[in-house]
Amino acid sequence: MNGADTAFVLISAALVMLMTPALAFFYGGMVRVKSALNMLMMSFISLGIVSVLWVLFGYSLAFGDDVGAGLLGNLDHIGFKGITPETLTGGKEGIPVLAFALFQLMFAVITPALMSGALADRVKFSAWALFITLWVSVVYFPVAHWVWQADGWLFKLKVIDFAGGTAVHINAGIGALAAVLVVGKRIGFKKDPMRPHSLPLVMLGAGLLWFGWFGFNAGSALAANGTAANMAMNTQVATGAAMLGWLAYERIRHGAFTTLGAASGAVAGLVAITPSGAAVNAFGAILIGLVAGAVCSWAVGLKFKLGFDDSLDVVGVHLVGGVIGTLLVGLLATDGVGGLTQLGRQAAGAFSVMAYSFAVSWALAKLTDKLIGFRASEEDELSGIDQAFHAETAYDFSAVGGAAAARGTSAHAEQQIRNKKVDA
Template sequence: MAPAIFTLAADAPKLDSGNTAFLLLSSALVMLMTPGLAFFYGGMVRVKSALNMLMMSFISLGIITLLWTGYGFSFAFDGDHGGFIGGTDWLGLRDIAPDDLWGATGTPIFAFAAFQLMFAIITPALISGALADRVKFVAWSVFIALWATVVYFPVAHWVWGGGWLMKKGVIDFAGGTAVHINAGAAALGVILVIGKRVGFKRDPMRPHSMPWVMLGAGLLWFGWFGFNAGSEITADGVASTVFINTQIATAAAMIGWLLYERIRHGSFTTLGAASGAVAGLVAITPSCASVSPLGAIAVGVIAGVICAAAVGLKYRFNYDDSLDVVGVHMVGGIVGSLLIGLLATGGVGQDVKGVFYGGGWHQFGVQAVGVFSVLGYSVVVSAILAKAIDLVMGFRVPEEIEVSGIDQAEHAETAYDFSGIGSTGHAAAPAGVGTAASKKVDA
């Protein structure tokens, strides 16, 4: 995503209704991804934590929207101060008129701000999957408010708002570093501080609803077209290429994950299909405007296999990444970002060529700088924030609440009402169904 390109008054662009409609529709698609993520994560946890998982995503819609309005958009996209942070002219979204345009795109600044807001919302929500079953809802809410302020808004500026990584030439079309590596690294930092779930590596912790998981994955896949294609801002040939690359890489990653799973574990699972699709979406996000459709297949297959292998590292290294945020989002973001340095054709959205197209190793090195600077910053700052919150108010729920179920304790609700379940374990039959009376009628 390019920063605003300011032009002389004589050459000032005019409102483009087509591009504006495209950007607003893309914004709505990206907004849908957060509820989709809530279902994806919510189905993967045990039933006693399902509502809490949904709420950890949904609360981001409220908190981040207000922070973005107050200062987030200004810090990320209003000018540049030392390559690290933006300015303060747009605090409260003030001094922006409805007809003020975002550079030469012909779209209003408000439309661009809305689009970027949806990225800011889903990024901290991604972190929540690593912390399932064990954190206080208030502590989580405080964490995402602080994390967005000191991690996401500055990193978004580094990558997209004219900051130091953008000036260095790092390519991140739609969020491989700013969103996925950033969130995955944050998840790693926090879980190293708060520790493992009770029963990790001992008790079965299977998904309680695979239909929820598949629904969530489908919504994410659908919304991701807005996430990636919308990042072109204008409805043009690059956006079209990005759209098809997104579909191709996602399909390839799903197949790659399933084949790895079959060879390694002997089964094709629905969880593997859903996770593989998400891994492909993550990996193609930074590279979708740099690679060809054949390159998108390579990105997808490589990401699917590597991410499928990476999710098992938590057992080897003994960190409890509940829903594989590190293995899918951090690793997938790294894969997709670095592959730009190998597979960029120079003929899609950027002129840069990768190693396989005669471009040499320079861009690969630039991509590595972007990847590991964001990763390191996010891990360290996230761990510091988590430790501070833990010291002040406690980040984790008490052990007895974790064991009995966080939903009832934190939200006074449960995902399912089993009040109609009798002592035999069967739901009471509605009147006229399966009863003697109904049989007489049928007869």
């Protein structure tokens, strides 16, 4: 066993695990206060569901020996059958298979969680749990096999996806779009203000995502080596460039540099560099980041023009950012890899995943709706799904009223407090 590489992969797995709670904060701050806890839970539940499925059959479907045509792994490793703590990758020297499996599990966990932002404020929690159970089983596990297993058909096609542009971001982004089209728009979409209730939470989540993404990207080298160092550096500079690109577009288009724009731009850069960072140099990473930041900032407005209600811009950031990063690596890859031939391979990978994920995700959303109903009731949506599904609220506003009364606040001030509650 290579101890240094094993330690590096285990630490990277822990960093990627942190990204799911970070995503919960990022999304949780972006929604209205009445559904903040539900948004947190839509990410957190993935840690439970996907972890169990991964051991039962997910790892085997994704990384088991191919059953034919490069589409799916076999079931030889159900329940991690045949895998012991001494089983190593790479023959005589490598890392434990369990370390690799743990690292890949964290990718499987965060991918459906990414989709949750598109459906904020309006779906049953039980339906969401059922949907992601079906989705990772039928969509994520097979696509991960296509992209990362040596026998997978996209791997054999030589599609470059170092850390998840196709399997994670394009997959989640297009799947989210399919689910949105089934579930429908929020009540008041394009009419009522639906502003983020806590921008500090958004910034905290974005910062933790940025931190954890070093494990996501550099850890995908599966070794403490130069490839990991290159990927880590490119992750940093692409993310910084994307934030600047988003803010520049936002300033020109809307006249302000917003904190939400800075956070969203950073995430767009993280998404775009994920598939490409190990194959480009630092200048290529900066270019990818700038393009992703500006284009994703433009793309988030498409939902208003096209009429689909992607609540927290999963399509505009993850789908568009994933496509940008996946395609640009075809042109910017170094060492003679980049060119039109590689661009064609990248396009084949991106659009084949989009087609499969959209069709199957739409079918699974329809099935979920038919079985137990996907959409929350109108009453629950209007009153707040935190109380309806979790019997809790994110903040105790009664303490605010009590303190005001104790200070002898005027009736006018008390009415202002009540109005703030209603607005929230």
